[in-house]
Amino acid sequence: AQTVTQSQPEMSVQEAETVTLSCTYDTSESDYYLFWYKQPPSRQMILVIRQEAYKQQNATENRFSVNFQKAAKSFSLKISDSQLGDAAMYFCASDAGGTSYGKLTFGQGTILTVHP
Amino acid sequence: DVKVTQSSRYLVKRTGEKVFLECVQDMDHENMFWYRQDPGLGLRLIYFSYDVKMKEKGDIPEGYSVSREKKERFSLILESASTNQTSMYLCASSFRTIAYNEQFFGPGTRLTVL
Numbered sequence: 360a361q362t363v364t365q366s367q368p369e370m371s372v373q374e375a376e377t378v379t380l381s382c383t384y385d386t387s388e389s390d391y392y393l394f395w396y397k398q399p400p401s402r403q404m405i406l407v408i409r410q411e412a413y414k415q416q417n418a419t420e421n422r423f424s425v426n427f428q429k430a431a432k433s434f435s436l437k438i439s440d441s442q443l444g445d446a447a448m449y450f451c452a453s454d455a456g457g458t459s460y461g462k463l464t465f466g467q468g469t470i471l472t473v474h475p
Numbered sequence: 476d477v478k479v480t481q482s483s484r485y486l487v488k489r490t491g492e493k494v495f496l497e498c499v500q501d502m503d504h505e506n507m508f509w510y511r512q513d514p515g516l517g518l519r520l521i522y523f524s525y526d527v528k529m530k531e532k533g534d535i536p537e538g539y540s541v542s543r544e545k546k547e548r549f550s551l552i553l554e555s556a557s558t559n560q561t562s563m564y565l566c567a568s569s570f571r572t573i574a575y576n577e578q579f580f581g582p583g584t585r586l587t588v589l
Contacts, residue, residue, distance in 0.1 A: 404580040461576030
């Protein structure tokens with residue numbers, strides 16, 4: 360079974376600054392995928408960034424990047440040049456891949472507040 | 476533009492009522508999922524389906540059942556609603572591939588059971 364833990368219930372950042380959201384996970388799988396999803400207030404959840412465990416290079420999507428530490432089972436999200444539109448609940452999730460049928464295991468979520 | 480829709484954004488029901496939550500996707504996805512979202516607990520998988528008429532229990536299936544008669548539609552059923560089923564319910568869908576599976580989510584149904 361997989362577990363995902365987000366130890367920061369809430370975080371805040373000033374507009375244009377950088378913030379890092381933490382996530383740790385536990386899995387017995389050798390091949391798996393990790394995701395960060397964003398849930399804006401009253402809006403649908405969307406994928407922010409994904410990381411394949413077999414890739415050593417950290418994924419990057421514009422202002423969003425991850426720090427993937429496979430041995431430590433850590434997968435943090437860095438948001439650079441934070442914008443007001445980044446305010447949302449962020450969820451870390453893992454997918455065991457293969458025959459898991461795409462089931463995701465989610466963390467508890469982190470509420471990010473962006474101050475102007 | 477990909478789309479997952481849910482039948483209601485807000486729903487209020489009485490204890491003991493039978494409740495149907497409907498989810499429809501237009502992306503021809505094989506996989507469909509029902510989650511419930513509670514503060515401090517994140518999203519927890521209730522049931523999922525990887526094909527028409529197929530269903531598998533997730534982590535918290537007790538008190539729920541599902542139906543998938545057509546590929547695009549996945550229904551969550553609360554046979555006898557209870558107050559501890561008050562929650563946000565999210566539907567999602569994805570392709571069934573060996574590689575990563577991005578899930579696309581619906582807007583959610585906030586269910587209150589009185």
